Amino acid sequence: MVRVLVYTAGPAQLRGLAGLVAALGASEAFALTPGREDEVAQHAYGVFNRVYRVDAERLTPGQLAELLEGLYAEHQPDLVVGPAVKDGVDAGSRLAARQSLPMFTEAVSVELFDGGLRVRRQVLGGRAMAVLESGLPALVTVKPQLWEEKAPSETGAEISTVKPPAALVEEESWEPKKREAVDLESAEVVVGVGRGFRRKEDLAMAEELARLLGGVVGASRPIVADYGWLSEDRWIGISGKKIRPKLYIAIGISGTPQHMAATMDSKVIVAINKDKNAPIFQYADYGVVADLYKFLPVLIEKLKEKLGK
């Protein structure tokens, strides 16, 4: 039976982390999050004995780490859990150093055993899975989405409000990145576009295919980072979004390990590429070796016939 201290960069992440706390069967759990009163109340899950709400919209990692130090000293947790986002890793690494904790970044599984912890995490650019064990106390960061299904829905944990502390690193300005309202991570069908496409306008074929299948368009790294044809939130890759659709159709994508690692949980993968030696065919359930410019229009026509559209 472990005592857990959870921290997040925002209240919405509490849902998944509450799920992990429930899955671990924690005897006591505390959470720390910035956010407005109403937002935090919505996410004050019953698994937490207390939620510490910082009266600020956002915190710098330094401020988060400073508050964590205080709560760590007070509650002496066996396990500290944070979100696998950049600020989460940053803040966690500082606490881990000062409290001499082993820290595991972006664990995909967390198991407790007698006096210890076992985690699995991806390494080597998504090519390999590492299994690590350590004693407690320890710190892990995890993607909250992986545990959302286990989150008990009842809220009502006691909320204490704390003031944000001073920090050594000052924020001068902050701007949100331009985002479209597309949620690749929860899409059931994804059509991926890669360098096989020669012009931005040609992506329209992929969009039509996605529309017919009830899906969204995502892209490999070059389309986003090099050409800028699509925004960053459409980037499928270990440094971008990880997708878990029932169907992923990769068009004109060669299939680098960093891209394919982010599509591993797809139920069915289809590859369309004119190069029969493209690595992607090793990762696909079904492959069509064809020029996308010739095949896509035919596939779209046949699909329209099939679906009566």
Added chain:
Amino acid sequence: MPLNIAVLVKASLDPNMIRTGSDGGVDAAATPLAISEYDKNAVEAAVQLKEKHGGRVVAVSALTWGPSARKRKELEQVIREALAMGVDEAHIIIDDALIPGDPLLTARAVTALLQKLGGFDLIITGEASMDMISGQIGGRVAALMGLPFISYARSLEVDAGAGVVRAVRDLEESLQTVKAKMPAVVSVTGEANKPRIPTLLQIRRAMRKPVKTYSLSDLEVDSVAKPRLVEMKLIQVKRKNVIIEAETLEQAAEKLIEYLEQEGVLPK
């Protein structure tokens, strides 16, 4: 005003050259080491700051893959690459207690060395190593030294007169501009710059630059129990690998649609 800059460099397992054992386990001893991708960006950032403000750049590294007798040569090659890019001198930690690596102990060793060398205005590192991708070293070193830490900087500038470093942090949903008083620790992303490719002359000159080696006891760091790396296995891809053969594109499309229907992934 000249700057005294330290750059943390890791000799990482090269993810493009992974060797495996018969069980699919990664054979770390047989896998070559290479300079971690984002550490090149860190070196480039440091050298550009030296070129602008004057001063010196020192590389610090620890060997975290073994066997050390063999791998130290590969670490030395990685260090020579950094020296060729414009680093002035290198200091490396070789101790079997650091193998295989764990960020907690590696950060303590690196911190001890940085404090022994002393007087740095900036300590720059890559956002994470390309083999273990923990992303902890920068934060751990900063916390151990009581210094400000700026992570995921995609741009970095120094106001030497005011003793301030300013950076734009590349976060998931936002760009955050921050500033801190030096001395400070900064981790940089792959977008921060385009690392230079050293010339043959620079590579030859690098052979003459000083490289000093230390053990944990030289640094008065005690070894501690580390987490156990139980296994590292290649992720085996098990997919059907059906290549659809057909005389015409129309037939291929029809076959594909049939398969998708059987799989139950078409809209109803």
